[in-house]
Amino acid sequence: MSSVERPELAAVPETALWTLWQRAVEARRPDAVLHDPKAVDLVERIDYPFAERFGTSGFQSQLQALRVACFDREVADFLAREPRGTVVCLGEGLETQYWRVDNGRARWLTVDLPEMIALRERLLPPGPRQRYLAADATDLVWADEVDRDRAVLVTAQGLCMYLPPARVKALIAGCADRFPGGSMVVDAVPRWFARFTASGKMRTAAYQVPAMRWAMDAGERDKLRTASPAVTAVRDVRPTDGRGLLGALLPLALTAPWLAAHRPSVTVLNFAEGPEPA
Template sequence: MSSAARPDLAAVPETMLWTLWQRAVEARRPDALLHDPKAVELVDRIDYPFAERFGTSGFQSQLQALRVGCFDREVSDFLAREPRGTVVCLGEGLETQYWRVDNGRAHWLTVDLPEAVALREELLPPGPRQRYLAADATDLAAWADEVDRDRAVLITAEGLLMYLPPDRVKALIADCADRFPGGSLVLDAVPRWFARLTRTGRMRTATYQAPAMPWAMDARERDKLRTASPAVAAVRDVRPAAARGLLGALLPFALTAPPLATRRPSVTVLDFAAPAR
């Protein structure tokens, strides 16, 4: 298979390569928590020094797999309930979730910035039930009307919101709740201590500097997301499945015992109130 041209991406868009690399590192393991052959294929195709730039860490790749697994489980559950529903993926980058969980009947819409969509179209050409839209994911006027309102809708924002100012996060949640009554939004958040490290330049290795993250939320704060809109009817924590090794032994405590349980990364589902009859 021929190699793709080397991507030239700015700091935040480059994170799509970081997450792709972590998924591929995990997927190559014989005891992998994540089955993602498409990620492995992309890493082999793209002309990019992944290992030199990002390093190789089994701990880091496993953490990424746990996060991805939370999103995959929510999308799979949605498609089991609504086989012909629509999954709207905001800021998807080079996420390969479609190839992991698609049911053969659902519709998928990716909304991302032009440079991300251009790279995705080159490397992951859309199938007949997929559509890529180059637009600002936080501007619903640019994409919401492209979603079929006769189908159930699940919106995902994986690895996106932490790079936005807090007021834009709140506005995005409110706009989604208003535009998609009866739908749901799955989002993830980094804890406040982690975001502070990125903003002060201390989240770095010898070869990679993590971009600053303006928005953060400790896991204990998830109920505050209700304040974004009266149409947020329910807030639910999505907890990762079992891990392996030392992380597997520590995971139950990290999910239940303070302070880890209250200041950990989190994946949250927001359910929007159904339209009045």
């Protein structure tokens, strides 16, 4: 496709352009930690002042890429175990994970707000095993569209931090109830970072990061079990293979007690195989 897209998005949906830009900046490097030619292509096709609005930071783009790679690794592992499983991507925006890790047999369902689905359909038309559904990811009507005879992995990347805490808990509980034996991957910003966004301190000269309403320090991840009795296990997904200064600091951030407890996190939730006994 050679046509140029000029998106006009509200504050939270616009974060899809921010994450896209960070992936493309990293993917353009010869020593990239995330190979994402589709993101590079999208940036070139979208008429938007990415660099002027978001800035260009190699540290930030690598940090974002390492987070994305955590999700890629979990999806790839799931598809290795369940080659014909279903990956449900909530609030996916302009994520290009399908083109990075698809195995040629799985089914993919993207659930996002109508304005984002419309943009995604124009820029990333779905293939025969992909489906896009315009819906609020938190109302769970989309769950009726998922084949329960297949293994299911739900991803919520860059979504939950913009939701009220009660809706995050309800979303996790709803997924645990509807997909027995399934799993879910969620990411969270630490509480100090959310406070910065709420105070308006997370910004560039031209862009204000939207306030993040839900936060969780990495050391609190076990609290996610309280969302539902059907959440049977939680597991930390740690970034690997950082480059340069970030790569050198990463082991410290993962092992020094205070830093490890207050860093951004990616967590896998496993769901019980069936309903809890009465």
